[in-house]
Amino acid sequence: MSLLDIKHVDITYHVGKKDVYAVQDANMSIEPQDALGIVGESGSGKSTLAMGMLRLLSERICTIDGEVIFDGKDLLKLSDEELRKIRWTEISVVFQKSMNALSPVHRVGKQMEDVYRIHRPNASKEEIRSRVIEMLKVVNLPSRVYTSFPHELSGGMMQRVSIALSLLFNPKLLVLDEATTALDVVTQGQILKEIMALQEQFRLTRVMITHDVSVVASTCNKIAVMYAGRMLETGYVKDVLVHPKHPYTQGLLKSFPSFNGEKEELRGIPGALPDLSVKPTGCVFAPRCPYATEQCRTSLPTLQTVGNQWQAACHQLGGVSNGGN
Amino acid sequence: MRRYLLKRMLTGLLMVMISVAINFVLVRLAPGDPMVMLAGVDNPNPAQIAALTEKFGLDKSIPEQFFIYVGGVLRGDFGYSYVNERPVLALIGERVGPTLMVTLTALIIAVAIGTLLGVRCARKSGGVFDQIICGLSYLFDSTPSFWLGLMLILLFASTLHWLPTSGMVNMRAGYTGLARVGDIAYHLVLPVSTLALITMPYYFRIARSSVLQVMSEDFITTLRATGMSEKRLFNKYVLRNALIPTVTVVGSSLAHLIGGAVFIETVFSWPGMGQLLYSSISKRDYPLLSGIYLIIALSIAIMMIVVDIVYSLIDPRIKYTD
Amino acid sequence: MKKKHPVKAFFARVWATMLANKQLLVGAILVLIMASLAVLAPVLSPYDPYELTPELMKPPGTPGSNGAPIHWLGTDKLGRDILSQMLWGSQTSLRIGFIAASIAALVGTLIGGIAGYFGGRVDKVIVEFINIFVMTPSFFLILIIVAMFGSRMIYVMIVIGLTSWPGNARLMRAQAISLRNRTFIKSCQAMGESKLSIMFRHIIPNGIFPIVANTTMQISGAILTEAGLSFLGLGDPNIISWGQMISSGKSLLTKAPWVAIVPGLAVVLNVLAFFLIGDGLNRVIAPKMNANK
Numbered sequence: 010m011s012l013l014d015i016k017h018v019d020i021t022y023h024v025g026k027k028d029v030y031a032v033q034d035a036n037m038s039i040e041p042q043d044a045l046g047i048v049g050e051s052g053s054g055k056s057t058l059a060m061g062m063l064r065l066l067s068e069r070i071c072t073i074d075g076e077v078i079f080d081g082k083d084l085l086k087l088s089d090e091e092l093r094k095i096r097w098t099e100i101s102v103v104f105q106k107s108m109n110a111l112s113p114v115h116r117v118g119k120q121m122e123d124v125y126r127i128h129r130p131n132a133s134k135e136e137i138r139s140r141v142i143e144m145l146k147v148v149n150l151p152s153r154v155y156t157s158f159p160h161e162l163s164g165g166m167m168q169r170v171s172i173a174l175s176l177l178f179n180p181k182l183l184v185l186d187e188a189t190t191a192l193d194v195v196t197q198g199q200i201l202k203e204i205m206a207l208q209e210q211f212r213l214t215r216v217m218i219t220h221d222v223s224v225v226a227s228t229c230n231k232i233a234v235m236y237a238g239r240m241l242e243t244g245y246v247k248d249v250l251v252h253p254k255h256p257y258t259q260g261l262l263k264s265f266p267s268f269n270g271e272k273e274e275l276r277g278i279p280g281a282l283p284d285l286s287v288k289p290t291g292c293v294f295a296p297r298c299p300y301a302t303e304q305c306r307t308s309l310p311t312l313q314t315v316g317n318q319w320q321a322a323c324h325q326l327g328g329v330s331n332g333g334n
Numbered sequence: 335m336r337r338y339l340l341k342r343m344l345t346g347l348l349m350v351m352i353s354v355a356i357n358f359v360l361v362r363l364a365p366g367d368p369m370v371m372l373a374g375v376d377n378p379n380p381a382q383i384a385a386l387t388e389k390f391g392l393d394k395s396i397p398e399q400f401f402i403y404v405g406g407v408l409r410g411d412f413g414y415s416y417v418n419e420r421p422v423l424a425l426i427g428e429r430v431g432p433t434l435m436v437t438l439t440a441l442i443i444a445v446a447i448g449t450l451l452g453v454r455c456a457r458k459s460g461g462v463f464d465q466i467i468c469g470l471s472y473l474f475d476s477t478p479s480f481w482l483g484l485m486l487i488l489l490f491a492s493t494l495h496w497l498p499t500s501g502m503v504n505m506r507a508g509y510t511g512l513a514r515v516g517d518i519a520y521h522l523v524l525p526v527s528t529l530a531l532i533t534m535p536y537y538f539r540i541a542r543s544s545v546l547q548v549m550s551e552d553f554i555t556t557l558r559a560t561g562m563s564e565k566r567l568f569n570k571y572v573l574r575n576a577l578i579p580t581v582t583v584v585g586s587s588l589a590h591l592i593g594g595a596v597f598i599e600t601v602f603s604w605p606g607m608g609q610l611l612y613s614s615i616s617k618r619d620y621p622l623l624s625g626i627y628l629i630i631a632l633s634i635a636i637m638m639i640v641v642d643i644v645y646s647l648i649d650p651r652i653k654y655t656d
Numbered sequence: 657m658k659k660k661h662p663v664k665a666f667f668a669r670v671w672a673t674m675l676a677n678k679q680l681l682v683g684a685i686l687v688l689i690m691a692s693l694a695v696l697a698p699v700l701s702p703y704d705p706y707e708l709t710p711e712l713m714k715p716p717g718t719p720g721s722n723g724a725p726i727h728w729l730g731t732d733k734l735g736r737d738i739l740s741q742m743l744w745g746s747q748t749s750l751r752i753g754f755i756a757a758s759i760a761a762l763v764g765t766l767i768g769g770i771a772g773y774f775g776g777r778v779d780k781v782i783v784e785f786i787n788i789f790v791m792t793p794s795f796f797l798i799l800i801i802v803a804m805f806g807s808r809m810i811y812v813m814i815v816i817g818l819t820s821w822p823g824n825a826r827l828m829r830a831q832a833i834s835l836r837n838r839t840f841i842k843s844c845q846a847m848g849e850s851k852l853s854i855m856f857r858h859i860i861p862n863g864i865f866p867i868v869a870n871t872t873m874q875i876s877g878a879i880l881t882e883a884g885l886s887f888l889g890l891g892d893p894n895i896i897s898w899g900q901m902i903s904s905g906k907s908l909l910t911k912a913p914w915v916a917i918v919p920g921l922a923v924v925l926n927v928l929a930f931f932l933i934g935d936g937l938n939r940v941i942a943p944k945m946n947a948n949k
Contacts, residue, residue: 025676060555063559065555065558065559092561093561093563094561095561096559096560096561097559097560097561098561101559101560102556102559104552104555104556104559105552106552109551109552109553110552110553110556111553111556112553112557112571112574112575113553113575113650113651114574114575114578114648114649114650114651115571115574120557123562123570124557124560124562127560127561127562127563127566128561158650158651160650160651171556174556174560345784345787345788345791346791348784348788349788349791349792352788352792353792356797357800360800360801360804361804364804364805365805365806472928472931472932472935473924473928475931476876476880476923476924476925476927476928476931477920477923477924477927478880478883478884478887478899478902478920478923478924479884480884480887480902481883481902481916481920481923481924484902484905484906484909484916484920485917485920487909488909488910488913488916488917492909492910586790586791589791589792589793589794589795589796590795592793592796593793593795593796596795596799596888597884597887597888600887600888601906611796611799612888615799615803615888615889615890616889618803620803620804623799623800623803623804624800626796627793627796627797627799627800630793630796631792631793631796634791634792634793635791638791
């Protein structure tokens with residue numbers, strides 16, 4: 010049974026009088042102890058999808074439709090109180106910009122204790138303190154971090170604090186939203202390695218959100234490629250990144266020199282993201298796709314199965330599959 | 335932190351020194367005879383002239399005069415009012431109390447209500463209440479304090495007869511003890527309301543925008559994702575962060591507040607420093623005028639340093655910025 | 657790369673925002689109305705503002721004697737027509753507001769630009785100077801200068817201008833600091849353009865927007881300050897100003913309340929208008945804070 014099932018999720022932002030269709034018809038399922046990487050350019054909706062399924066987007070500015078089945082429960086239908094109980098004990102998040110992940114005027118240790126107390130209100134002071142210090146140790150942080158303020162720590166240290174915080178309750182699912190993007194390459198490599206070790210140790214299921222295909226290639230077993238709010242290709246990394254079926258995935262891979270190379274903005278594909286406030290009639294990638302035909306511009310392609318849990322949304326699947334590398 | 339405080343104290347000290355220098359220069363640059371400026375009376379008599387020449391060393395060079403002047407200020411000599419025939423410091427001394435009474439009461443009310451409203455409006459920003467209060471804040475921010483005072487007198491004193499028009503006590507009643515305290519409080523209502531109303535928008539906006547700003551910070555999303563209750567999140571984390579700007583502006587708004595007090599005291603005939611200033615202007619009592627200016631500069635410098643100390647205690651980041 | 661001239665792009669954005677942002681629109685309309693009234697004061701005034709008519713302290717709407725025009729807003733204790741005084745007074749308010757705020761903008765932009773762009777020791781000294789200046793009770797400084805030097809309007813404008821520049825200087829400094837590391841400034845330096853020329857031709861024009869917004873706010877401040885000075889008896893006796901009118905209405909509060917009410921309302925409206933515009937412009941510059949709308 011899958012741990013997380015995302016079914017037909019649509020997320021729409023309401024900006025003034027305009028509606029921005031940030032995520033449309035997202036479908037994905039994650040087995041226990043999978044590591045899924047969601048890749049896409051900025052504006053592709055990958056972060057929105059992650060925040061939306063955890064109901065962390067303000068309900069005043071957006072609406073979410075569809076189902077997000079986590080461990081048998083639909084997260085989108087839970088009451089606030091039910092959801093609150095699941096948060097952090099079963100699903101936790103490491104956010105991007107970890108430098109700002111904690112309150113700047115409270116000490117790191119106190120904030121972590123505060124978080125621990127949310128779900129263990131009856132825990133003794135000793136228990137809380139030892140748990141927090143234990144978690145800091147797990148992520149290789151010195152114990153002085155406990156009494157530090159966030160601004161006294163480096164970016165890499167704060168990232169480790171965020172990870173320690175996220176593992177406080179041994180959650181089943183860990184979502185990392187561009188968690189290593191702001192770090193230098195060396196620190197990023199170290200932290201990614203540690204994350205994978207922790208996944209083993211804590212039997213985590215992990216969702217990585219990133220614009221960096223090489224991060225997915227080196228740390229995940231599954232991948233979902235998003236573009237302009239839609240999932241264009243999903244499947245095992247060993248399939249998708251080796252024999253990409255969708256022209257966008259192919260382009261995305263071409264724009265990276267190699268899997269382990271420098272991160273670079275997507276330059277391989279000419280053109281820019283389409284206007285998300287207009288619902289497209291055809292394929293969202295058609296305006297930039299070298300293989301686009303009349304059919305692509307007028308009718309919306311649906312995800313088709315092309316292999317073992319491998320799906321792609323493209324009308325030209327037969328025609329372009331050998332265009333990849 | 336110590337370095338930061340030392341630096342701020344130095345700034346305060348420099349500010350006072352520059353105010354002293356400005357005072358010195360202005361008197362000598364002003365059109366007309368500096369003797370008249372120093373005396374504050376149009377035709378100083380020979381005795382006054384002799385006394386002033388002696389005291390300020392007017393027969394000596396300008397730099398010498400400056401040192402004599404600074405020396406006087408350092409010894410606590412803020413000048414002598416020939417109009418009132420009393421030392422400036424003594425005149426100010428008996429007026430400080432009433433002014434502090436009005437300004438501090440108004441400040442406390444303005445900070446408390448302004449901040450409460452700001453926090454409330456930020457939590458439900460865009461709602462009807464928020465829009466009304468925001469509109470009012472613009473309105474009161476655009477209203478001259480003296481005119482607002484006059485309008486309140488017109489409404490609550492002249493028309494409704496609920497409150498007294500002016501003064502600090504009812505002279506005729508001659509209350510003593512507790513009755514006198516009550517009488518002063520009764521007279522305090524309108525001046526304090528006026529000053530509080532024009533000061534409130536400032537604190538309202540700061541609280542509102544800083545709560546909004548903090549609520550959009552990343553760490554709020556983190557803490558929300560941990561399942562922390564909105565109540566705890568707001569009361570412990572949002573407020574603690576959002577109230578820092580309010581503390582920091584208390585210091586810088588003081589000058590503004592005391593400026594407002596001048597008008598309020600003039601309008602309500604409140605026997606404080608503002609009224610003293612007003613009468614010193616109308617009587618061209620320059621020594622008193624510059625004495626008041628110096629005292630105000632000095633007290634603002636002291637208050638700023640106090641605020642900085644408080645600030646450095648509540649914001650841990652301060653230790654690292656220079 | 658679409659590159660509109662920054663000033664053009666700015667005004668295009670202002671226009672678009674104005675249509676979306678009601679407070680900017682309301683402010684702009686109010687200012688336009690008041691500016692036209694001020695310009696047209698000689699034509700619109702039914703009376704010479706100094707003319708002493710026989711109607712003393714008459715309420716609004718009193719007809720003039722011998723077929724003279726109606727006193728729409730009443731008369732003061734000397735029988736002068738309040739509407740005419742109001743119209744002429746609006747010239748004073750606007751002139752003081754504009755000139756004082758322009759002086760503050762000029763001084764602030766220069767000082768802030770130099771501090772931010774030149775950096776180093778110059779910057780340190782200027783920042784310290786600004787810190788000191790911000791602390792000084794500028795209103796009392798204005799008061800004491802005007803009291804000692806005389807209350808001619810030109811002094812009042814200059815003194816207000818010269819005491820309210822620090823805000824602009826801080827804004828410009830921040831702008832200059834962020835601009836000086838941009839590639840186009842670096843390339844100008846590489847091409848051998850002099851520092852001063854870069855500052856005037858690139859840094860200041862590209863960083864001026866926040867100053868524009870702040871200056872609009874300062875027009876409000878200057879109008880309020882002038883009204884205050886006039887109320888304390890430090891206004892120019894040779895001109896008509898709303899502050900002086902309120903001041904003269906103070907003693908007539910119970911007998912002829914309109915003498916104080918009318919000019920006060922005008923001050924509020926005038927100040928509010930510029931305030932709304934300045935605040936609206938700030939939202940154009942920092943759309944992030946617009947999240948509440």
